[in-house]
Amino acid sequence: MGAGRKKADIWALVIFAGFAIVVVFLIYPLFDVFKYSFADKETGQASFANWKEFFGRAYYLRAFGHSISVALLTTVFSSLLGIPLAFFTSRYKIKGSNLLSTLSVLALLSPPFIGAYSWITMLGRNGFLRNLFLSVGIRLPQIYGLFGIVLADTLQYYPFISLMLAGSLMTIDRSLEEASENLGARSLRTFFSVTMPLVLPSLTGGALIVFMMSLSNFGTPMIIGGNYLVLPTLAYNLYTSEIAESPGMASTVSIILMLCASVIIVLQQWLSSRRKYASMLVNRPVVKKLKGAKSFFAHLLCYLIVGLSTLPLAVIVFYSFRNTSGPVFTTGFGLTSYKQIFFDVPKTVANSFIYSFIAVVLIAGIGTLIGFTIARKRNLAVRILDPLLMIPYIVPGTVLGIGFIVAFNRKPLYLAGTAAIIIMTYFIRRLPYSVRSAASILKQIDPALEEAGINLGSPPGRTFRTVTLPLMQSGIISGAIMSWVTSMNELSASILLYVGRTMTMPIKIYLSVLDGYFGTASAMSTILLVVTGVAMFVVNRYFNRGSETFIAT
Amino acid sequence: MKRIFAVLFCVALLGSAWAANEVVVYTAHEESIINALVPMFEKETGIKVNYVKLGSGDVIKRAKAELSNPQADVIWSIGGEQLEAENQILQAYTPKDWDKIAPVYKVGTNWLPYTGIMNVFIVNTKMLKADQYPRKWTDLTAARFKKLISSARADKSGSSYMQLANVVSIYGDKGWDVYTGIMKNMVISASSGAVSKFVNDGEQAVGLTLEDNAFRYFSGGGPVAIVYPEDGTVAAPDGIALLKGAPNLGNAKKFIDWCLSKPVQEYLVDAMARRPVRTDTKDPKGLPALSTIKTVPYDFGWAAKNKDAFVKKFVNIAMDLGL
Numbered sequence: 001m002g003a004g005r006k007k008a009d010i011w012a013l014v015i016f017a018g019f020a021i022v023v024v025f026l027i028y029p030l031f032d033v034f035k036y037s038f039a040d041k042e043t044g045q046a047s048f049a050n051w052k053e054f055f056g057r058a059y060y061l062r063a064f065g066h067s068i069s070v071a072l073l074t075t076v077f078s079s080l081l082g083i084p085l086a087f088f089t090s091r092y093k094i095k096g097s098n099l100l101s102t103l104s105v106l107a108l109l110s111p112p113f114i115g116a117y118s119w120i121t122m123l124g125r126n127g128f129l130r131n132l133f134l135s136v137g138i139r140l141p142q143i144y145g146l147f148g149i150v151l152a153d154t155l156q157y158y159p160f161i162s163l164m165l166a167g168s169l170m171t172i173d174r175s176l177e178e179a180s181e182n183l184g185a186r187s188l189r190t191f192f193s194v195t196m197p198l199v200l201p202s203l204t205g206g207a208l209i210v211f212m213m214s215l216s217n218f219g220t221p222m223i224i225g226g227n228y229l230v231l232p233t234l235a236y237n238l239y240t241s242e243i244a245e246s247p248g249m250a251s252t253v254s255i256i257l258m259l260c261a262s263v264i265i266v267l268q269q270w271l272s273s274r275r276k277y278a279s280m281l282v283n284r285p286v287v288k289k290l291k292g293a294k295s296f297f298a299h300l301l302c303y304l305i306v307g308l309s310t311l312p313l314a315v316i317v318f319y320s321f322r323n324t325s326g327p328v329f330t331t332g333f334g335l336t337s338y339k340q341i342f343f344d345v346p347k348t349v350a351n352s353f354i355y356s357f358i359a360v361v362l363i364a365g366i367g368t369l370i371g372f373t374i375a376r377k378r379n380l381a382v383r384i385l386d387p388l389l390m391i392p393y394i395v396p397g398t399v400l401g402i403g404f405i406v407a408f409n410r411k412p413l414y415l416a417g418t419a420a421i422i423i424m425t426y427f428i429r430r431l432p433y434s435v436r437s438a439a440s441i442l443k444q445i446d447p448a449l450e451e452a453g454i455n456l457g458s459p460p461g462r463t464f465r466t467v468t469l470p471l472m473q474s475g476i477i478s479g480a481i482m483s484w485v486t487s488m489n490e491l492s493a494s495i496l497l498y499v500g501r502t503m504t505m506p507i508k509i510y511l512s513v514l515d516g517y518f519g520t521a522s523a524m525s526t527i528l529l530v531v532t533g534v535a536m537f538v539v540n541r542y543f544n545r546g547s548e549t550f551i552a553t
Numbered sequence: 554m555k556r557i558f559a560v561l562f563c564v565a566l567l568g569s570a571w572a573a574n575e576v577v578v579y580t581a582h583e584e585s586i587i588n589a590l591v592p593m594f595e596k597e598t599g600i601k602v603n604y605v606k607l608g609s610g611d612v613i614k615r616a617k618a619e620l621s622n623p624q625a626d627v628i629w630s631i632g633g634e635q636l637e638a639e640n641q642i643l644q645a646y647t648p649k650d651w652d653k654i655a656p657v658y659k660v661g662t663n664w665l666p667y668t669g670i671m672n673v674f675i676v677n678t679k680m681l682k683a684d685q686y687p688r689k690w691t692d693l694t695a696a697r698f699k700k701l702i703s704s705a706r707a708d709k710s711g712s713s714y715m716q717l718a719n720v721v722s723i724y725g726d727k728g729w730d731v732y733t734g735i736m737k738n739m740v741i742s743a744s745s746g747a748v749s750k751f752v753n754d755g756e757q758a759v760g761l762t763l764e765d766n767a768f769r770y771f772s773g774g775g776p777v778a779i780v781y782p783e784d785g786t787v788a789a790p791d792g793i794a795l796l797k798g799a800p801n802l803g804n805a806k807k808f809i810d811w812c813l814s815k816p817v818q819e820y821l822v823d824a825m826a827r828r829p830v831r832t833d834t835k836d837p838k839g840l841p842a843l844s845t846i847k848t849v850p851y852d853f854g855w856a857a858k859n860k861d862a863f864v865k866k867f868v869n870i871a872m873d874l875g876l
Binding site: 057059062120121124125126144222223226227229237324325326327328330340405406409410414416417495496498499500501511512513514515516517518520 | 577578583584585588602603604605606607608611615618619621622624706708709739740741743744746747748749750753754755756757769770772773774775872873875876
C-alpha cells in the first residue's frame with residue numbers, strides 16, 4: 001500500500017511537470033499568435049475573415065494541395081528506401097554497415113537549405129548531372145517544384161524510418177518468426193504477415209516523423225520549389241511580408257497546417273494501438289550471413305540507398321574546397337572558403353554544441369519519464385497530456401519562434417537575446433521525439449518484467465531504475481541522438497531568436513546561402529558534418545562497442 | 554534534474570550579464586561585408602558588435618516586436634523607404650561628418666544615408682547574346698523570358714520593393730501592367746542576395762538586383778554582365794539608423810559615426826562596389842559614372858507612404874499568378 005502511494009506520487013509529479021512545460025513553453029507563447037487568426041486585420045475585432053479568405057481563394061487551396069502531395073510522396077518514397085535498408089542491415093551481415101549507418105545519419109544532419117542547393121548544382125537547369133545525362137541524350141525532369149522537393153526531402157528524411165524500424169527489428173521476439181517458418185511460411189510471407197505487424201508501431205512512428213518533417217519543412221521548398229508554394233513557405237512569406245500588420249493570415253495558414261498534422265497523428269495512433277505486441281526480449285533475432293548473388297544484391301541495395309543520400313553531402317564537401325572569388329567559383333581548389341569563415345567559426349561551433357547538448361540532456365531526462373507515463377499510465381491526465389505533447393510536431397518552427405519573441409520579451413519571463421531561449425526552443429521542439437521514442441520502446445517491453453520486480457519487493461522507483469531503464473537504454477540513446485541531430489539542425493525558430501553572440505551553425509549556413517555564398521556555406525557545412533561524424537563515432541564506440549548504436553538501437 | 558536546471562539558469566544569467574561594452578546591430582548587410590567590417594570596428598574601438606543578420610523586412614518586424622523592451626541599438630543597411638515608413642521606431646541623430654554627406658542623399662526622417670544603391674539587371678552571358686539582353690524594364694515582359702527572370706518578392710525584400718517602385722515611378726499607373734508582365738516571367742528566389750547567384754550559375758538568364766551585388770559576380774569572373782535599364786533606374790541611399798530606446802546609446806552613435814567615416818566609405822567602395830554617400834570619396838572603379846546612367850527621381854516620402862498599398866497590391870497579383 002505504501003509502495004503504491006509513493007508510486008502514484010512520483011508519476012503524478014512527472015505528469016504535473018509535463019503540464020507545466022506545455023503551458024509555459026507552448027500554450028502561453030502560441031496563444032498570442034493564434035488569436036490573430038481570428039482577428040480582423042484592420043479592426044482587430046474577432047472575425048472569421050482570414051478563414052473565409054483561405055477557403056475562398058484558389059491560391060491558398062493550391063498550396064494546401066501541394067503540401068499534402070509533398071508530405072505523402074515523401075513518406076511513401078522514404079518508406080520504400082527505409083524499410084529495405086532497415087531490414088537488410090539489422091538482419092543480415094552487411095559489410096561496412098557501420099559506415100552506412102553513420103552516413104545515413106549524416107544525411108539527416110545536412111541543413112535543408114544547403115542540401116536543396118546541392119541538388120540544384122546537380123540537377124538544376126545548368127546542373128552537372130543534368131548536363132552529363134543530356135550529353136548522352138537523356139533529358140531529366142526539371143528539379144524545380146514537386147520533383148525536387150520530394151527528392152531532396154526523401155533523401156534527407158528516410159533515415160527516420162530506417163533508424164526506428166531497425167531498432168524494433170532488433171528487439172522483436174525471434175521465436176514468432178521462427179514459428180511462422182516452422183509452419184512452412186516462406187521468408188517473404190513471414191516478413192509481411194509476422195514481422196511487419198510486429199514492427200508496425202515503429203514503422204508508422206518513423207513514417208509519422210517523415211510526414212511531419214516534410215510537411216513543416218520550409219527550407220527545401222524555399223530553395224528548390226521555384227514557384228511551387230507549400231503551406232510553410234506560404235506562412236513564412238505571409239508572416240515576413242505583413243510588415244505593419246498582425247500576422248492573421250500567416251496564423252490561419254499555420255493552424256491549417258497543424259490541423260492536417262493532427263489528423264495524421266490520430267491516424268498513426270490508431271494504427272499503432274489497434275494491435276499490441278510485447279516482447280520478453282529473451283530471444284533476440286540473430287544476424288545472418290548472406291552468400292553469393294543474394295549477398296551482392298543486398299549490399300548493392302544498401303549502398304545505393306545510402307550513396308544517393310550521401311551525394312548532396314559529397315557535393316557540399318567538394319564545393320567547400322573549390323577556389324572562390326567573392327561569391328563566384330573559379331577553377332582549382334584551395335582553402336579560401338575556410339579562411340573566410342575562420343572569423344566566426346569557433347564561437348558558432350561551440351554555441352551549437354553547448355546549446356544542443358544542454359537541450360538533449362533535458363529532452364532525454366524529461367522525455368523518458370513522460371514517455372514512461374504515457375506508455376504505462378493511461379489515466380485521464382495522461383490522456384490529455386499525450387496529445388498536448390504532440391503540439392510541437394505540428395507547430396512550424398517559424399510560428400513557435402514568433403510566439404517566443406512575443407511571449408518571452410515581457411514580464412514575467414524575459415529571455416530575449418539569451419542562450420536559454422534558444423535552448424528552450426530546441427527542448428520544446430524535440431521533446432516529443434524523445435517521448436515517442438521512449439513510449440514506443442516501452443510498448444515492446446512486457447510490463448510483466450516490471451511487475452516481477454515489484455512483486456519481488458522492489459519499490460516502483462527502484463524498479464524503474466533497475467529493470468525498466470536498462471531495458472530502455474538503447475531506446476533512450478537513439479531518441480537522444482535523434483533529438484541532438486535535429487537540434488544541431490534547428491533553424492526555422494532560432495533564426496528568429498538569435499542575436500550575434502548566440503549564433504549557431506545552421507543560422508550561419510543559412511545566412512551564407514541566402515547571400516549566394518555557397519562556398520562559405522559549404523565550408524561551414526563540412527565542418528558541421530565532420531564534427532558531428534566524429535562525435536557520432538565516439539558515441540558509437542563508447543555505448544555499443546560496434547556497429548549497433550545508430551541502426552540497432 | 555535540479556542540477557540541470559541550475560546549469561541552465563546559470564547559462565541564461567551569463568547570457569544576459571554579458572552585456573558590457575557592446576553595441577547591438579540589426580542588419581540586412583551581406584555576410585561577407587559584416588565579416589569584414591565588424592572586426593575592424595571592434596579592433597579600433599574595443600566595442601563588441603553583437604549583430605543579427607536578417608532580411609530587411611524581418612529587421613523591421615523584429616525591432617517593432619521588441620519595442621516594449623528594446624534589444625538593439627542600430628539598424629544597419631536596409632532600404633531607405635523601409636526606414637522612412639517606420640521612422641517612428643527610430644530616433645534622430647546628426648553624425649559627426651554630417652557636412653560631408655552629399656545633399657542629394659539627405660532625404661530621410663530619423664535615419665541617415667549609408668551607401669548609394671541602384672537597380673540593375675544582371676544577365677547570364679552564356680544564355681543570352683548581347684543583342685538579346687533586356688535593355689528596358691518593358692523588355693522583361695517579353696514571352697522569351699518566361700521563367701527565366703530571377704527576383705525576390707517585393708513584399709519581403711527591400712531591393713525588390715525598390716524595383717517595383719522604380720517601374721511605377723517611370724510608368725505611373727501603367728507601371729503596374731509592366732511589373733505584372735515581369736512577374737509572369739519570374740521565378741521567385743528566397744532572398745535578393747541569391748538572385749545574382751542563380752543567374753551566375755545559369756539557372757536563370759536575367760536577375761533583378763542591386764548594382765553592387767551584381768558587380769561582385771562580374772568582378773569575380775562569373776559569366777555575367779550588368780545592364781542599366783535605359784528607361785531609367787532608381788539611385789537611392791540605403792540607410793543606417795538609431796533605434797528608439799537603444800540600450801547602448803553612446804556606442805551606437807560611435808558605430809554610426811564610424812560607418813559614415815571616410816575610411817569605411819572608401820572600404821565599401823573598394824571591396825563592395827557600393828557608391829559612397831560622402832562628397833569626398835570617389836565612385837567605385839569599373840562602374841560607369843553616375844552621370845552616364847539614366848536615373849529617375851525617387852521620392853522617399855511617396856515610396857514610404859504607398860508602401861502598404863503597393864505591397865498589398867503586389868501580394869494580390871502574386872496570388873493570382875500563383876507566385
